[in-house]
Amino acid sequence: MTASVKPAPSRSNPLFEIKSAALNLIAFAPKTANLAELEAALEQKLGGRADFFGGDAAVVDLTEWPESATALDVSGLLSLLRKAGLQPVAARNGLPGARAAASSAGLVLLPDAPQRDVVEEKPAENKAIPAPVTQTTLIVDKPVRSGQQVYARGGDLIVLALVSHGAEVIADGNIHVYAPLRGRALAGARGNTEARILTHCMEAELLSVAGVYRALDEPLPASIKGRAAQVRLDGNKLVIEALTLD
Template identity: 35%
Template structure:
């Protein structure tokens, strides 16, 4: 039997989700540009998911869509919309609607008394992670018992532990879990991120460079402290 010219396969990708908390076009435009200026190599022409949870009408969504596109971000889909009319308006723009799985209210109800979120089996890496390599631990924590070079990238939906020199980029809570944390014995990262909140290398407090440190989110802001 001849092999088909195409093949469809399921796969997982880590995407940045852009949440809009304002309806003022100028404020949105300024905020997006500030984020891009902070991490131009990370965000310029980056694929993003546009979350419209806080937006109440089609005109606002269309306005935000134009602003995001003009800033150079590539919208690959829209999430957070449950209103039938708004969903139709989004489809009319030509954007795909993405499902985030369970209804958010159901998720909150189930997890209200659980902290932090439990993830699946931990992925463990024991070899040097070199420049250009990307490691993604889907639905689990990631432990790296080796050095990580500049230009390498560690991504996990759960927590990330690095027992070695960390010179690359490290992104925990990639699926949006803001309970995730990063632990590192020698922190010299190019970028650290938890659930989309990030610091570039120059934003990491100097007292922690080269030291053992723990990063987490407090009130949706990155914080860092020493590992004793």
């Protein structure tokens, strides 16, 4: 006697869905396979904070990865990125050998990113501190005291009170301080080169935009110190300039 197989009962709801997903990934593009140099550069840029990226997913851009690098170099690079708080999940671009090594290390191989022409635009002169236009804005209306750190993840940071010496304010976008800025300010923390730092009273200890740092060991000129000012990138140079608020 042959046992009959009953069909599974029909369901009104599907067991799964296929959806498109726009993922926000950090792209890390190494320009050398010298892991010691990369580790030192990351240490300097991140200030030794292993939690700086908070476990963010990353795609490794192998465009400038040298042809002479080995599979062991790729594995070492991934370990270095994980140590810095990134989680590499994919690779793109690069020579066939580098892509094969990345695939062997467990990374998903993405299609090569298309090359785009970059048009440099000269920013218009700022006569006043502009209002932030971002999807996410963190507003702090209390003083940021020495030893405290405030991080606006994914957007701008607005501080309506004093940022004391020894305090640190960080944003993935712009930083606006409508009071004296006396501590450390790091804008464009995830590489946004268009980010700016704006304050009603510039007295900062350290400034950074997209990883380009300037420690203010020497006194600022009288035209900037204690006055309204903005900080922006001009190529790889950090520019500090006075603002006219009238």
